[in-house]
Amino acid sequence: MPEKLARQVSASPTHHDLGFLDFLSDSTESNADLQARLQRERKKAEKMEATREEEEEKAAAVKEVEEITEADLSPAEKAMIEAALSSAKKEAIKALATYRMADDNNRHGDLCKEWFGENYAALRRIAQTFEKMGSVPDSCIKKYDSGGNEKLTSGAAAGKIFAYTQKDGKYQGIFLVDKFFKLSPEDQKWCILHEMAHWVDRSILDWPASSTPADVRDWVADPARKSISDQNAYCYQYFASNGVFVKGV
Incomplete structure (x- = not known):
């Protein structure tokens, strides 16, 4: 020592x-x-x-x-996807048309106050996103194999579809799980439209909100969330399904 x-x-x-x-x-x-x-x-x-x-x-x-691979689509599944994507594009184009009609007639006042406050940038971004959604290619819709279904259909994820882009861009697109093909044509359309928002703008995310249009409206109507309504795919789904850009259109 x-x-x-x-x-x-x-x-x-x-x-x-x-x-x-x-x-x-x-x-x-x-x-x-x-x-x-x-x-x-x-x-x-x-x-x-x-x-x-x-x-x-x-x-x-x-x-x-990375281990999840793309599965082959049956003729029936291809037909469902084509129909859902076509319908979703039409809804996006319709939403964009109502926005432009409101813009031409200077009728955005009530809408902006109700949904966005004075945040016109959010309104413009939503219109631009709908414009891009109208040209989403058919080739971006893919299907997960059984491994993808096992990993992505448990708990809260059950019955939904997912958009995922691998880091290297190899699998850029909207990926479906088996349960998508069991939905009604109407639900398939809105699922695709919702995912299209993610596909065209990676910064558009999901918050813990219901996909029910009325619930989404109440969720977004919270003053604390109005400024981010252009960043939530549930909102795009609601806007397109309810024609909110011009009341009565």
């Missing part, structure tokens, strides 16, 4: 009460300081472990998605 440390230990009447870890620590560190330091080190180690686990989970999730 170094001479200085030996002198300090022998001079301390309480060093036997501090425990073995205290004895090995800096002789000038009190028991309270030591415990605080050990607690900080434990928290640091726990944080590092949590970060490591999170990174491993992310890597596993990416690997799972």
Whole structure:
């Protein structure tokens, strides 16, 4: 033991009460300081472990998605997709037409106050998005294989379709799960329209809102959310299904 440390230990009447870890620590560190330091080190180690686990989970999730492959479509499924996409495009074009009609007749006032406040930028963005949605290519609609269905149809995801773009752009498009083909033609249309918003603008997301138009309207009507209504795919679904750009059109 170094001479200085030996002198300090022998001079301390309480060093036997501090425990073995205290004895090995800096002789000038009190028991309270030591415990605080050990607690900080434990928290640091726990944080590092949590970060490591999170990174491993992310890597596993990416690997799972990359392993999902595209499945072949039957003639009946192709026909359903073509019909749903065609109907969804018509709804998007109709929504854009009502926007332009309102614009030509300077009738945006009531709509902007009701939905957007003074946020005309949001209104313009929605119109631009609908314009792009009217030209979504048929080739962007794909179907997950059985692996995709197993991973993406559990819990809250059941019965919905998904839009996913792999990082390298290899599978850019709207991907369907098997349950999509069991929906009614009307529901298939609105599902496709909803996903088209994601496809043309990756920054348009979903919030925890119901896909029921009336519920979406109430959700967006919250003053705290009016400014982000152009960023929610549920809103595009509602706008197109209710002709909100011009009342009575």
